[in-house]
Amino acid sequence: MKKMILLSGPCVIESYENLRVIALGLKALNQNPRIDFYFKASFDKANRTSLDSYRGPGLEAGMEMLGEIKKEFGYKIITDIHESYQAKTIAKVADVIQIPAFLCRQTDLIVEVAKTDSIINIKKGQFMNPADMRYSVLKAIKTRGGDKAEYSQSEKYNVWLCERGSSFGYGNLVVDMRSLVIMREFAPVIFDATHSVQMPGAGGGKSGGDSSFVPYLAKAAAAVGVDGFFMETHPDPKNALSDGPNMVSLDLLPDLVGKILDIQGVLK
Template sequence: MSKMIFLSGPCVIESYENLRRVAEDLKFLATHPKIDFYFKASFDKANRTSLESFRGPGLKDGLELLKRIKEEFDYKIITDIHESYQAKEIAQVADVIQIPAFLCRQTDLIVEVAKTDCIVNIKKGQFMNPNDMQYSVLKAIKTRGGGQATYEESKKYGIWVTERGNSFGYGNLVVDMRSLVIMRKFAPVIFDATHSVQMPGGANGKSGGDRTFVPYLAKAAASVGVDGFFAETHFNPDEALSDGPNMIPTNNMQALVEKILKIQEVAQ
C-alpha cells in the first residue's frame, strides 16, 4: 500500500514562534513510515469574513518563515495561492501549491500554478458538483502536457483534489461521501477533515465550526477510501487567529492519525 498523504499545520502563520511550535509537535507525522507528510500554513487568508480579521504576514514575509521551517525540519511545504502573479515566487519554497475552494474554477490561476514544478492541490468549491471538478483538473493536466482527466493522468502530472464539504443552507457545510468516490475517478483525493466542520460566517463576522465532529468525518472518509487527509492543527485552537473552532489540538493529532491508518488498512 502506498503511503497516506497527510497535510497538516496551522491555518495561518501567526508568528515564527507559533509556527515552529506546531512544526515541532508534528514530527511524528514526518517520521511515520506510512505517511507522506506536508507542513501546511497560509501566508495570507484572503477570503476572511470580515475586513478586521487577521490575514497573516503576507507573501514575502510568510514565504520566508515557511522557508525557515523547511530548512530546519526538512519538511515539504504546502501553502495557498490567491493571485496568479504569486505562483513563481511560491514555487521557490513550496512543494504543493493549493488553489482555495472559492477559486477552484479560476482558469488563469490554475494554469499559472500548473506551469510550476509543484504539485497542484485544487480544493473543491463548496458550491461545486464533484463531477464538475474534472474540468478544473483537466486545465492543470493540459497545461502540463496531458490530455485526459483520469486518476492515472492526475497522479502522473501531480494534480490532487480536496473535498471540504458542500454548502447546506446558511452557515453550514455537509460532506457527501459520494463525492470522494466520484472525484477519485479523475484525481487523487484528499479529505479536508477540519474545514468540513466549518460554519462559514457563523460566528458574528467570522467563521465558526465544531471540531468535535472532525474524528467522525475523518474515519468515515478513511472507510470510503481516499489518498490522503488535510487537518489543520494548533497547540491552542481556542486562541488561534484563524479557524480556531475547526482545528485539532496538536496533542490529539497522533491518536486520530493512528485510527485513520487502521481503518484505511482494513478498507483497502
C-alpha cells in the same frame, strides 16, 4: 504499500515562534513510514469574512518563514495561492500549491500554478458538483502537456483534488461521501476534515465550526477510501487567529491519525 498523504499545520502563520512550536509537535507524524507528510500554513487568508480579521504576514515574509521551517525540519511544504503572480515565488519553497475552494474554477490561477513544478491541490468549491471538478483537473493537465483522454492519470501530472464540504443552507456545510468516490475518478483525493466542520459566517463576522465532528468525518472518509487527509492543527485552538473552532488540538492529532491508519490497514 502506498503512503497516506497528510497535510497538517496551522490555518495561518501567526508568528514564526508559533509556526515552529507546531512544526516540532508534528515531527513524529513526519517520521511515520506510513505517512507522506506535508507541513501546511497560509501566508495570507484572503477570503476572511471581515476586513478586520487577521490575514497573515503576507507573501514575502510568509514564504521566508515557511522556507526556514523546511530548512530546519526537512518538511515538504504546502500553502495557498490567491493571485496568479504569486505562483513563481511560492513554488521556490512549496512542494504543493493549493488552489482555495472559492477559486477552484479560476483558469488563470490554475494555469500559472500548473506552469510550476509543484503539485497542485485543487479544493472543491462548496458550491461545486463534484463531477464538474474534472474540468479544473483538465486545465492543469493540459497546461502540463496532457490531453482530455488522460484526466484519469492526474497522478502522473501531480494534480490532486480536495473535498471540504458542500453548502447546506446558510452557515452550514455537509459532506456527501459520494463526492470522494466521484472525484477519485479524476485525481487522487484529499479529505479536508477540519474545514468540512466549518460554519461559514456563524461566528459573528467570522466563521464558526465544531471540531468535535472532525474524528467522525475523518474516519468515515478513511472507510470510503481516500488518498490523504488535510487537518489543520494548533496548540491552543480557542485562541488561534483563524479557524480555531475547526482545528484539531495539536496534542490530539497523533491519536486521530493513528485511528485513520488503523482503518486503512483493515481495508487493505
